[in-house]
Amino acid sequence: MSGPLSNLLVVDLSRVLAGPYATMVLADLGAQVIKVEHPDGGDDSRRFGPFINGHSAYFASINRGKRSIALNLKLAEDRRIFDALLERADVLVDNYRPGVLARLGYGQDVLAKRFPHLVHAAASGFGHSGPLSRKAAYDMVVQGMGGIMSITGTPDGPPVRVGTSIGDITAGLFTVIGILSALHDRSVTGPRNGGGQFVDVAMLDGQVAILENAITRFAATGESPGPLGSRHPSIAPFASFRCADKAITIAAGNDDLFTDLANAIGLDASDPRFATNEARSQNVDALTEAMEARLQTKSAAEWLTILDAAGVPSGPINDIAAMVAHPQVQARNMIIHTHLPDGTPVIAAGNPIKLSGHPDPAVRPPAPALDGDRDAILKALGLSPITPKDTEHG
């Protein structure tokens, strides 16, 4: 792969999502990523649906462009291979529960001493410090604990999970930023204090970090904000609104845009209840009612044309089929093509980081078979191929 990170070697012990999402981003930017998987079945997400022809399309989408070697870190001969990988690697990523890697003999103190050039990033549920450090977490648990579920959904409805694993994915993104920051540091200062840096990212911390104004709203009022359906807490109008056939989004983030909106849909822009964002926020129910009375006179498509012409930020509420087919999504190469182990083509989300100095391929290499790159990896390390003791479990 070409890309800005093409001189980096990443050794990836992680499974399922937070770590693999981080290394997917790195691989999409050109880094060479070697998944080190347990011989007994490898990454759990190889067994996660949806399946196409018996192959996990989920695994294929997150692990495209990586390579795989199966190693049992409890066996001496496999540790020898792992050590050789770490000698060459720039980055080690794991998302074990804190303590697990140390029990395998690769605690941060050991890594910093033996591999002082190595940036070690650990994405875990709760992080490597604090009273819950050793507790297991999945996305669902940190979405609940981190507060985002308490502000998502309708005011009187049940708790709602964000429909994607935002707990894992934001942790993955912060992990990438931590890795690249530590590598920047290494390029400026060299290995620090005789040891490589440790990047410690907790899924729970990532949930706190994306709460935007919810924390300051709590700070300002002493009360926990609740869910607001599709409405923004401090900007109005900034929500979904029903037209004759279905809902659209409208976001008039300042007074000029509100005037443009009012003129476009035939609302009285001089109504003092709607004169400023603060007034509109205080009178948001009356504003919504007045807007929907007008919007229900035409279809969503008709209003979107009118609002676009008036320069008012607005859009459809796309389902996944409509999003995938959308001309802008297609033009931006945001649906890429890869394939399953049997050659079946499959689509996945593309790389949202477009760089002027590098191509943005529409076709990406497939995810690896478990241990599928053993011989090539051993050869590159100058080691002779050894059949692992326990691939019969794989």
Place this chain on the structure above:
Amino acid sequence: MSGPLSNLLVVDLSRVLAGPYATMVLADLGAQVIKVEHPDGGDDSRRFGPFINGHSAYFASINRGKRSIALNLKLAEDRRIFDALLERADVLVDNYRPGVLARLGYGQDVLAKRFPHLVHAAASGFGHSGPLSRKAAYDMVVQGMGGIMSITGTPDGPPVRVGTSIGDITAGLFTVIGILSALHDRSVTGPRNGGGQFVDVAMLDGQVAILENAITRFAATGESPGPLGSRHPSIAPFASFRCADKAITIAAGNDDLFTDLANAIGLDASDPRFATNEARSQNVDALTEAMEARLQTKSAAEWLTILDAAGVPSGPINDIAAMVAHPQVQARNMIIHTHLPDGTPVIAAGNPIKLSGHPDPAVRPPAPALDGDRDAILKALGLSPITPKDTEHG
């Protein structure tokens, strides 16, 4: 600020959220960030609630630790200052609508030629290419268009927005990754082809990139997935469940954890309907019913103690007050302290990227007053202080 990025100078033309969130992450990691604001009021979000003593706590939280100079890029004397900043800067961030910066005379072609060392990152609604490139967007619009609203909420409920501006925030995170990748590239190869790199991140693209398995579910079935309330689409049990008093989250991501869960709550682990994740996913309604019949015999707090002891990933659904007070959040320094212009203390989300080589201060410097650092910035540039022509509008 100390931190891994402390040798970087970032010039920030961006406003409101996607760009400012990106530069907040950079500042938290030690980069020196100079906000270049329009003299006529500066960053729009200075006027966004919530307010404390008349000061925007929203602005304070996102812009902590940055500095500010007010420049009108249409005035020659202010352009001279801006040019001097770009001469020294490593990174320029903007989130103008595509085309605006070019009309000001700072299009990417000009920047690449005049400032070949400079990484220029643009976070925009739809990106710098494609049919909608020049269309305005806010978070609400890209949440609607990008598909996440179509998979968030309850199956028969209204469209639901993720309760935080995930459209801006993910674009901000991808922008940081793009910037650090381009800087890595610069450190390896030097300025490319006589020009600095352009990082082009679209909020809509970021929404597509975080959809996780929704795209592969569509690819596998040809049907758009819908919202599932609090439930994960392909893992069961992985949702919120009602106890006697309130709901908790439980996430048993594999068969061993399910057995532990079943034993802990008194469910028959040998029920063939629940034998594998695939079986549990197919029988998720029966599973939920069976689990809640047991869970409603005790309170949430009692069950969380039992599930913790059994090692089953689970947790409370915290509101913001409970999250802020949570011992793990506190232990991880995820609620930091800064202050408003009048000295009033205010809390904000901390930095989720914990690095072994750098401190993680619990107290962060405040957000700047508009133009508050003019003299110091001009002095550092070796320019004599000039009173800007139009600060009377500020």
